Amino acid sequence: MSFDDIKLLLTDKFGEAVVLGEERTGMQPALLIAPDRIADVCLELRNNPKTYFDFLSCLTGMDYGVDDGRFGVVYHLASIPYHLQLTLKVSRLNDRNEDNLPSFPSVSGVYRTADWHEREAYDLVGIFFEGHPDLRRILLPDDWEGYPLRKDYQAAEYYKGIKID
Amino acid sequence: MKRHCLVPRNDGKKNRLETTSKYNEALQSYHKKIAEASVEDMVLNMGPQHPSTHGVLRLELITDGEIVKEVIPHVGYLHRCFEKHAESLTYQQTIPFTDRLDYLASMNNSHAWVMGVEKMLGIDKDIPKRVEYIRVLVCELNRIASHLIAIGTYGIDIGAFTPFLWCFRDREHVMGMLEWASGSRMLYNYIWVGGLFYDLPVGFEERCREFVEYFKPKMVELNQLLTDNQIFINRTANVGVLPLDVAINCGCSGPVLRGSGLKYDLRRIDNYSVYPELEFDVPIGTGAMGTTGDCWDRYKVRVDEIDQSLRMVEQCLDRLQKELKRTPDFDPRAKLPRKITPKAQDYYARCEGAKGELGFYFVADGRTEVPFRAKARGPSFNNLSVLPEISKGVMIADLIAIIGSIDFVLGEVDR
Numbered sequence: 001m002s003f004d005d006i007k008l009l010l011t012d013k014f015g016e017a018v019v020l021g022e023e024r025t026g027m028q029p030a031l032l033i034a035p036d037r038i039a040d041v042c043l044e045l046r047n048n049p050k051t052y053f054d055f056l057s058c059l060t061g062m063d064y065g066v067d068d069g070r071f072g073v074v075y076h077l078a079s080i081p082y083h084l085q086l087t088l089k090v091s092r093l094n095d096r097n098e099d100n101l102p103s104f105p106s107v108s109g110v111y112r113t114a115d116w117h118e119r120e121a122y123d124l125v126g127i128f129f130e131g132h133p134d135l136r137r138i139l140l141p142d143d144w145e146g147y148p149l150r151k152d153y154q155a156a157e158y159y160k161g162i163k164i165d
Numbered sequence: 166m167k168r169h170c171l172v173p174r175n176d177g178k179k180n181r182l183e184t185t186s187k188y189n190e191a192l193q194s195y196h197k198k199i200a201e202a203s204v205e206d207m208v209l210n211m212g213p214q215h216p217s218t219h220g221v222l223r224l225e226l227i228t229d230g231e232i233v234k235e236v237i238p239h240v241g242y243l244h245r246c247f248e249k250h251a252e253s254l255t256y257q258q259t260i261p262f263t264d265r266l267d268y269l270a271s272m273n274n275s276h277a278w279v280m281g282v283e284k285m286l287g288i289d290k291d292i293p294k295r296v297e298y299i300r301v302l303v304c305e306l307n308r309i310a311s312h313l314i315a316i317g318t319y320g321i322d323i324g325a326f327t328p329f330l331w332c333f334r335d336r337e338h339v340m341g342m343l344e345w346a347s348g349s350r351m352l353y354n355y356i357w358v359g360g361l362f363y364d365l366p367v368g369f370e371e372r373c374r375e376f377v378e379y380f381k382p383k384m385v386e387l388n389q390l391l392t393d394n395q396i397f398i399n400r401t402a403n404v405g406v407l408p409l410d411v412a413i414n415c416g417c418s419g420p421v422l423r424g425s426g427l428k429y430d431l432r433r434i435d436n437y438s439v440y441p442e443l444e445f446d447v448p449i450g451t452g453a454m455g456t457t458g459d460c461w462d463r464y465k466v467r468v469d470e471i472d473q474s475l476r477m478v479e480q481c482l483d484r485l486q487k488e489l490k491r492t493p494d495f496d497p498r499a500k501l502p503r504k505i506t507p508k509a510q511d512y513y514a515r516c517e518g519a520k521g522e523l524g525f526y527f528v529a530d531g532r533t534e535v536p537f538r539a540k541a542r543g544p545s546f547n548n549l550s551v552l553p554e555i556s557k558g559v560m561i562a563d564l565i566a567i568i569g570s571i572d573f574v575l576g577e578v579d580r
Contacts, residue, residue, distance in 0.1 A: 026510035027284065054413050058513060058524050058542040065537075074526065076513045080413065080427070083434055087513065101188065113416025116550045124248070128188060135191045139241035139579055142192055148249055149538075 061121030281514025402455030419521025424463035543577030
């Protein structure tokens with residue numbers, strides 16, 4: 001199944017509004033999905049017998065830079081029976097206030113592997129996932145301040161009164 | 166009883182945990198769960214220094230007597246900030262950092278990183294065949310070394326000491342050869358974008374052939390000692406059964422996925438580098454001693470993969486000694502680009518590491534030599550996340566067997 005067929009399949013099922021656009025400049029084309037529908041889209045792609053994207057290879061939390069003001073998540077799906085790969089992207093504008101994290105629906109109900117990947121994206125980039133069963137920090141301590149992979153992150157000098165070298 | 170408490174800061178400002186409670190519901194419910202564990206249940210900490218966790222992993226167990234009711238893994242003790250580092254170093258400078266992900270099979274890591282960068286630069290077709298064969302040769306040798314550690318330490322987890330010594334004795338030969346080629350023992354920095362650090366030393370092929378001849382009977386001995394040992398089978402068969410659908414859904418890859426019976430190997434699926442020119446089989450778990458996907462199956466897949474890697478090493482040596490001979494004017498760094506500036510794009514490169522699918526997601530902005538974002542997808546991270554799933558209701562001693570059979574490296578979990 002080609003990239004265009006997958007796009008057609010999604011727009012047939014969910015309507016035109018679900019695909020916000022596409023990126024074809026790189027070697028791996030990507031579909032830009034409406035942020036609120038990403039979990040439905042993943043469920044459909046996993047269960048549809050024409051695609052069977054049953055393997056979530058990678059989930060990346062993205063900070064597109066201070067000027068851009070956008071946060072996003074990139075999903076790399078793989079279909080084991082059909083040997084296909086697909087990239088999905090969602091993104092949202094955000095004002096970088098830590099009391100108001102960018103938030104996307106969790107796909108951990110579709111792919112259980114997303115559980116830890118989303119925890120990592122929350123931990124390092126500061127993205128909130130609605131409906132995640134256990135969204136705690138995973139690599140850093142629970143009381144760490146700030147999200148280190150954000151582009152405006154200032155490296156902490158002290159942690160609990162201990163100087164960080 | 167409250168066992169954990171978060172100390173408020175004393176500098177007047179409010180703690181982040183107090184101000185943004187919306188984002189801390191999960192943390193609070195976790196603390197509640199641990200605090201409210203019933204009196205009969207025990208909350209046990211396994212690690213961070215437990216020998217079977219090969220380093221720095223803490224498992225929080227809620228147990229009823231000797232039965233494990235729940236496992237909560239805590240990772241992050243080794244967090245080396247690979248992704249943060251990669252955002253401030255050039256593509257070439259990051260290669261030594263990729264070596265430290267899966268430090269037991271670091272050739273595979275640099276191979277994955279380098280392949281991704283070469284694909285983005287569009288020079289992946291120009292790499293000389295001799296370079297490609299040397300890369301595959303050292304990767305497969307490194308895979309053998311990694312699987313030998315997995316098998317040897319698995320023996321020790323179960324309580325057998327001799328296989329550990331035998332495996333480390335044989336691994337030492339591989340380490341010696343790779344050290345001869347690259348100059349360092351574990352973190353090689355040997356595969357570079359566009360070539361290699363150096364050609365193989367003179368006499369490497371002959372010595373490698375000697376090793377293969379020496380090593381083959383040793384594997385037969387090891388199988389007699391450990392694989393077919395009735396005590397070992399009793400401890401591992403039907404323990405920690407991982408059904409195939411759970412394995413796929415949890416993102417397992419490598420020997421853990423193949424142990425559950427799926428023939429899925431990226432060396433065959435993606436056909437990268439010169440793997441399509443080599444003959445080898447993909448071993449899978451068959452449930453010969455118990456259920457498909459149990460600890461014994463995962464262990465056996467690794468033993469069989471060593472045999473397949475030996476086959477590949479022999480084929481590489483054949484080509485390197487006959488068609489792609491060393492010539493005095495051969496320069497493994499000839500294709501090295503002077504400046505590595507890929508055009509603005511994002512690319513996900515994946516390859517089959519010793520533990521499973523190792524992926525790198527690059528975002529290049531097209532202006533600098535530094536990646537805008539580099540995400541590493543370590544196979545051990547996903548393989549470890551299946552642990553709470555398959556260790557419900559087992560005995561504590563079986564939990565050790567399950568952890569060993571997953572064979573994760575914490576450098577790849579925390580990155």
